[in-house]
Structures are given as C-alpha cells and as structure tokens.
C-alpha cells in the first residue's frame with residue numbers, strides 16, 4: 204500500500220522489505236517468529252524447511268507501520284530470480300550466522316552476495332539491517348565487532364546508506380524487537396523526510 208493510499212484509507216503504511224542471506228541462516232524462522240510475535244518462548248520455535256522460492260508475510264510492527272517482508276530463498280540468488288522482487292522494496296534485512304567466521308566457504312559466498320546487494324541499483328540507498336542470528340551457538344566474545352571488522356561494513360556500505368547490525372536468536376525471538384525497532388525508525392524517518400544513520 205502506498206503512502207497516499209494509506210493516508211486516504213487511514214491504514215498504516217506498509218513497506219516492502221526484502222530479507223536475504225545464505226542457506227540455513229534462519230531467514231524463514233525469523234519471518235515466522237516476527238509474524239507470531241512470540242518472543243522468548245523456546246517451545247514455540249517455528250518449524251521450517253529449506254525454502255525453494257519466496258515466503259511472504261505482512262508483519263504488524265505497530266499501529267503506524269506494517270512491513271510486507273519477502274523471505275527470499277538462498278537458491279534464488281543462484282538462479283537470479285530474486286532481482287525480480289527488488290522493485291518497490293524500501294528496506295533490506297540481511298541475515299548471517301554467529302558462527303560464520305568459522306566457515307571460510309560461507310564467508311566468501313556471503314561477502315560476494317552482500318557486495319552484489321549493496322551495489323544493486325534497485326536497492327540503492329535503502330536501509331540495511333544486518334542480523335547476526337543463532338547467537339545461542341556463539342562461543343566467542345565480541346562476535347558483532349569481529350564480524351563488522353571482518354566484512355569492513357563501514358567501507359562496504361557506502362553512499363550514505365543507513366545500516367546497523369544486531370545479534371538475535373530467531374528460535375527464541377531474542378533481540379528481534381530491538382532490530383525491527385531500528386528498521387521501523389529508519390522507515391518512519393523516511394516518511395517524515397529526515398535521514399539518520401546507524
């Protein structure tokens with residue numbers, strides 16, 4: 204729903220968001236955790252299968268903002284079909300695992316994937332929320348700093364794009380509210396015409 208239609212219908216604006224990341228990092232778990240909005244409840248862990256295409260859900264963040272999140276299968280990066288859904292997107296969620304620094308193959312693939320996303324003209328300037336998922340599996344300290352340093356996000360994400368990185372555990376919902384709150388702020392600022400960085 205566009206902004207003008209939202210104002211006319213008194214419905215909150217709904218922003219199309221694309222969520223991407225390598226295979227099995229937890230994208231679909233995040234989507235259904237957000238949809239159910241059941242945080243800190245281990246027994247309600249969403250059940251997922253490897254996604255073949257897209258999963259799409261409307262997430263009612265609050266009374267003034269809804270997100271229409273496209274969970275894009277990692278396979279779609281290989282088949283290039285994900286580019287078809289980029290038009291009209293207003294924000295990006297990129298998911299990594301807390302254990303990524305231990306997997307050199309995934310590190311290389313992730314760097315290439317992220318670079319292609321930040322260079323994509325259709326997604327130019329859109330806020331980028333980086334989620335480091337599976338924090339329950341993290342055995343090290345300062346993993347967010349170490350991942351940020353490894354990828355050199357400050358250098359990689361240029362052109363004044365707002366970005367931020369949050370630790371989460373999708374199975375429990377830990378950290379998700381804070382992360383989505385950051386995205387909510389970016390999108391609300393874009394409606395109000397103000398711009399903030401991370």
Ligand SMILES: Nc1nc2c(ncn2[C@@H]2O[C@H](COP(=O)(O)OP(=O)(O)OP(=O)(O)O)[C@@H](O)[C@H]2O)c(=O)[nH]1
Nearest residue numbers: 227228229230231232251253254277337372373374
């Ligand atoms: N330990 C742990 N496991 C998780 C977490 N989030 C997701 N998982 C598990 O990781 C596996 C993959 O999760 P999915 O949500 O299907 O991952 P995906 O990124 O959608 O995978 P593709 O659709 O194949 O790209 C599942 O077994 C999840 O239960 C988490 O925070 N901690």
Ligand SMILES: [Mg+2]
Nearest residue numbers: 230231253254
């Ligand atoms: Mg999936």
